[in-house]
Amino acid sequence: MGNRRQLSQITTMVIHCSDSPNGRANTIEDIDQWHRERGFKxxxxxxxxxxxQLTAIGYHFVIELDGAVRPGRPLxxxxxHVTGHNHDSIGICLIGRDQFTQEQWESLRTLVQSLSDPSSPPHLNIRTICGHRDLFKGKTCPNFDVADWLLNGCTPPRANILPEVRQ
Ligand SMILES: [Zn+2]
Structure with a gap:
């Protein structure tokens, strides 16, 4: 009962953005607090x-600006994180709104590739990799086309790369 599930139930990976200002260094702890304020538990x-220490977070992974992959909920x-698909999916959130660092894009590629390989731990059977907006009409999250990104060999769309900060 409750929220426990078998790993064999997981078929989908859903990519999100935190919808916080591009380049602002929010962390998984911030998202945990935001989700706590919204009543998640x-x-x-x-x-x-x-x-x-993370008592609320709705995502399984958060990718911070420096590319760190921070674990949230256990699988x-x-x-x-997504109406109607929480039971069969993994939620991955990129910090930012529609521009992410090269380090984040690299970490996203590595994470998605490793989780979608059934021969390596945790041996999932992922059939769908998509964005939040693909499962919930009216959302724009994560503000890029996940299917296009995959088709392009996980090359980030130019418009969605955070420009280098100039000193
Ligand atoms: Zn989302």
Missing amino acids: RDLKLAPQWQP QESGA
Whole structure:
């Protein structure tokens, strides 16, 4: 019961953005706080040792500006990130609105490729990789076309790359 699930139930990877200003260095702890304020709640009984300081976060992974992949909910716990598909999906969130750093794009590619390979741990059977907006009409998140990105060999669209900060 509750939010526990079998890894075999996971078929979909959903990519999000945090919708915070491009280039602003928000962290997974910030998102955890925002989600707590919205009433989200993790089931900490499910995996008490797993990131116990994050009590609300709805995503399974957050990719911060420096490319760090920060784990949120354990995969065995359904997320809280996409209406109708929380039970069968993994939620991955890029910090930013519609422009992400090269490091974030690189980490996203590596994470998506490793999670979608059934022969390597955690041995998932991912059939769909998409953006939030592809599952929930009316949303624009993550503000780029995930299918195009995949078709282009995970090359980020130029318009969605955060320009280098000039001193
Ligand atoms: Zn989203």
